[in-house]
Amino acid sequence: MDKIVLEHITKAYDKNAPVIEDLNLSIRQGSFTVLLGPSGCGKSTILRMIAGLEKETAGEIRIDGVSMKGVDPGDRQIAMVFQNYALYPTMTVRGNIEFGLINMKIDKAERNRRIEEAVQMVGLEDYLDRMPAKLSGGQRQRVALARAIVKKPSVFLMDEPLSNLDSKLRAQIRTDLIELHRKLGATFVYVTHDQVEAMSMGTDIVLLENGQIRQHDTPDALYREPANVFSARFIGTPPMNILPIRALRQAGMNTPLIAMHAGFRPEACRVESRPTAGSGLRLAGQVVTRENLGDQILYKVQTDFGMVQVKDFSGRPEAYGQVTLCVDPDRLHFFDGNECRLTEKGA
């Protein structure tokens, strides 16, 4: 069942061109939906419209089938976690968590019970009487989470909540959020520009570009079956290598007639110092950089058809110089002139 539905949503600021035009989106009940895209793609605006902090210029947003037109943010059964936490600096941790509950006119005993439950969930039991200024970034983010949890909302909205944290803490809170989502069973809508966050936490990913949905799928499908070149290039580190189709045709491979580009993931490719015979795509190139990450080696190889990035798990670093790249034909993707992926393979 769809928890949140956005229908024909358009958003324009003042008299400027709309940042979002005729957007349709359904968010499944209980899903961890990630709105992913480069900065300026409108993902935060969508989240803020769901929250009621921005008014849609046209279209309708429904939560649980109820239109949200004219419904105040406080009455939408939602909780939001901001990028900069947005904790009230003049209130203690308890005050911050309790503020919403007091406004919801929940009695003291119930408030205390909920606060206790929430702080236990995020591990903040000992910090209830501290001021936010006396907390670390990670602790503040936990307070913001607790503040959202106590309200027992049916939808959690999160606007890049991890981007102000260091990478170690980010990884930790990422797993905390996955756990929290599973424990609460609520619908999470999470905005980020970081594909690692999206892939690791999301059950559904909505990939956006310039206010338009480029693909709405599961992380796995997004990775294995990118709908278009944008998806293919946005997801994955390093991203998918996209070559002009003539690279394959010159190598004598069969390709779909309407294909204009071919792509393959960096890990779908092997680096060989000496050309070997075999099926599949063979590309000659020059190693430009080599990064040894321990479990894998990343190569940047200059070929006649552009730069190709390779992720090698063989554990044997190849010397700088001339190499041959071998790509398994089953792992090639083809894209047409509109940069959409072709489902039928030509090889």
Next chain:
Amino acid sequence: MEQVLKRIFFPAASRVQAVLPARTAVRRRRGAALLPYLLIAPALALLFVFVLYPIGYMVYLSFFDWNMIKPKEFVGLQNFVTMFHDPEFFQVLGNTFQYTVWTLVFGMGLALAAACFLKKDTRINRLLQSAIFLPYVMPLVSVAFIWVWLMDADYGLLNWLLGLVGLPGIRWLQDSAVAMYSLILVSVWKCVGYNTLIILSAMQGVPGYLYEAARLDKAGPAKTFFKITLPMISPSLFFLTLMNLIACFKMFETVNIMTAGGPANATSTLVYSLYQYGFKFYKLGYASAEGVVLMVIIGACTLVYFGALGKRVHYR
């Protein structure tokens, strides 16, 4: 430890020092210790000449009887005794407090209301901000003269306006029951713009996401104001209240020009009384004693204020 750190951070200096004879090193160290005092000496000198010495001299004078011509005569605490037995002094003190309290209440209250009203950054609001700030840049003496005309019982604009709506005229500055409130009106009119501007800038400094968080937390406008805006701007309010408080205690110009302490001493304040005793009646000892009392009151108010409210002010 210090030597080790010095050697790490200033290797060249420590090397030079090691080569120099011991006596030179000692002299140099002494010179280095004196340098900070030398640098603050000009500021200290000014502070001493214009602040500390006059205060000290005022306290000293309060124990003497002196009219600026005959030699000073030591009278001990006699000036204070006379003062505390003089009902007029208590009237003056009462006037001062009355003036201060009402100016503070209305000056801050109206400024807070105006700031809330002008918070949104629009062209009209910017114009209104400048308009409301205008009285502050005018010299108080000119302001006082203008208000004397406005409040003229026979030809003043205020009474003319009252007449237009069929109300009887008020003897703004001649009625002892009204005169003090007329002065308070002028004072509020003068300070409200400045207060508004400070409060406004403090309000505009409150991050917008806090208000968004409050909306998501279902907080109404009143709750948002009292729980978020007010605590967030408390440092500015604290500062303004203290500044206004001190300015009110020291108020002089408007009284001097508009009422000269009258009618029947109804508007005489501590500083005006001090001025009268000092420079009209040439009782400098008594005037100094009043000055000491004023200083003690302001000092006490400031301390109490810091003690009572300082901890509740939220500094980011």
